[in-house]
Amino acid sequence: MLIDYLRYQAFSGRLQGFFEEGLYNYVDPQQSTGQHLRFAPDWIDSHWGFFGYDLIEGFYDGRHSRNHAMTRVLDRLGLTRYPDPLMHSDVVLGERPPTYKYKDDGFPRLEIIIDIDPKYWSERYSEPRSYEETPIIYRRSAPARANFSAGDRLVDKFQKRGGYGTLCGLFETDDGLAFGLTCGHVTRDRGEVLVEHPRRFWRFAFGSTFSSFGSTRHHTMCGPEMKIGRVTTQLDAALVACNKRVERSRNEAVIGQAFLKPISSVFQEEPVQFRGASRHRSTPARISAVTVRKSIDLFNDGSLHSVGDVLMLGHRERMYIVQPVSRPGDSGSAVRFGLSENGPHELINQWYGMVLGGDEHSAYASHAECIWAWVANTLSTRNLDFYF
Known part of the structure; x- marks a missing residue:
């Protein structure tokens, strides 16, 4: 998995x-809003069952060393993993994902999902198809929308196309500089960013006020x-860039410090959680x-961009009805460990990664390694700490 x-x-x-050329033979690319790859759910159920979930939990609860747990996963999948020189290189924007x-000795059964814009949906997409014995599933799915709206935490003071979003966390350098991380579509390059302070009395909201958070110093967008x-x-x-120096006691720093989750050890079906500023x-x-x-x-203006090599997030339990995973205001939310909140800080x-947006079926999140590599390159330092 x-x-x-x-x-x-x-x-x-x-x-x-298939993803670079063969897609032409299965759908008009102009009618497709996305393509995804997963382990087939029925294959997971029949080959893994409770063993798979137990293995995921065992990977984190200290019953086995991480290397031993990963070896068990690879053996169960019939896979051999080889070191790749690319893995020793930085993630570079505009290059192939490393x-x-x-x-694979056992050829785990995979499924390709092709999203079809609802306005182009037809019965022909209900017919079973496959690519080199890999089943293809067509899914009626509109383009994803960025998750921002009025009433959430961060807003660009003069952003005309954008809106509100969520502060993912804070990067701190060894010289004491602090930078808030959020999605690029939430603010502009060199934009002035405000932070919202809701007024509340017990459970009741009484409007909100805004104060200056800082100015956007580094910015990157999808093509x-x-x-x-x-x-x-x-x-x-x-x-x-935060206007004020961020002060923390030692205990607070330990509690809030985040630990990078390598993409090489993320499992399909792994529980995670995120919290938008309005939740x-x-x-x-x-x-x-x-x-x-x-x-x-x-920007919810009809101009489409492409994201790729991102995590698809689904509901924790399988749903009988179509219901969005993310909602307006969740853009920028930190995707975090989703099992027990009891345990060592480096685990919980x-x-x-960071939520970008969602459609009627799923949410989509950039993985943390990619973000970390961009920040380290942008700030010209690897002496970084990240805090939720």
Whole structure:
């Protein structure tokens, strides 16, 4: 159930040809709003069952060393993982996403999901199809929308196209500088960012006030929509230089410090959670697939952009009705460890990524390693700490 194995097959392995060229034979790319890859749910149920969930929990609860637990996962999947020189290189925006290389003896059963814009949906998409014995599932799904709206935490003071979003967390450098992380579509380059302070009395809201948070110093955006072709690493993120020095006691720093979750050890079906600034509690979710490419309306103005090599988040439990995972205001939310909140801080404060937006089925999140690499390169330092 390794997410990195799915990434390898999509970006460098046997399914690379499908996502870069073969898609033409299965759908008009102009009618597709996204493509995803996952382990087939019925294959997971029949081959893993409770063993898979027990293995995931065992990976985190200290019953086994991480290396031993990973070996058990690879053996169960029939995989051999080889070190790849690319894994020793930084994630570079505009380049092919790096992954480990794998040899699969048992060929785990995968599924390709193709999202079809509802206005182009027809009965022909109900017919079963496959690519080199990999089943293809068509899903009626509009372009994703960025999750921002009035009443949430961060807002660009003069942003005309954008709106509100969530503060993902704070990066701090060894010289004491602090930068707030959020999505690039929430603010502009060099924009002035305000933070909202809701007025509340007990459970009742009485409006809100805003104060200055800082100015956007570093900014990157996804490119225009791309329906097919070579997938490269893209990112939608912004670093906001804080106006005031962030002071923390030692205990607070330990409690709030995040620990980077490597993409190579993320599992499909793994429980996670995130909390948008407008929510009173965290939203439970699970890692449900790798999104190879997805169209997203970042500014809700009809102009589509493309995101790729991101995590697809689904509901924690399988749903009988279609219900969004994320909602307006969640853009920028930190995706965090989703099991028990009891345990060592380096476990419960694992950081998986940042929510970008969602559609009627799923939410989509950039993975933390990509964000970290961009921040380290942008700030020209690897001496960084990240705090929720």
